[in-house]
Structures are given as C-alpha cells and as structure tokens.
Amino acid sequence: MKVKYDKETDILYIKLSEEKIEESDQDKKGFILDYSKSGNLVGIEILNASKSSLNPTKVEYEVA
16 A cells, blocks of 8 residues: 655545556545456545645554
8 A cells, every 4th residue: 555645736645556547436525536447446536635634744554
C-alpha cells in the first residue's frame, strides 16, 4: 500500500494494489474509487483532502 498527498491539487491517493486501473467511479462526493478489470479495489482518491475531516499530512497506521 502506498499513500501520496499532492499539496497543489489537495488530493490524497491511497494505492492498494499494483493492478492496472480499468474503471473509476465517484462513490460519494469527493471520493473516487479505482477498480481493476477483475473488480478489485485498486485505489482511493480523496479530492479536497485538507477540507475533509482527514489530515493528509499525518498518516497513522496500526499493525495487529
């Protein structure tokens, strides 16, 4: 998994897989979901990330 934040465009992208993106759908306003040919979720694009409840400059993760 890779997480990338672009300050200029204010877009946070979470890449879940190296599979090629075949289709993208805007699930809810400001969220674009990328899918592979087989229907697997490949990535999540969050538009206007700094204006949402997220803090795109601080990413925390937990391993259980």
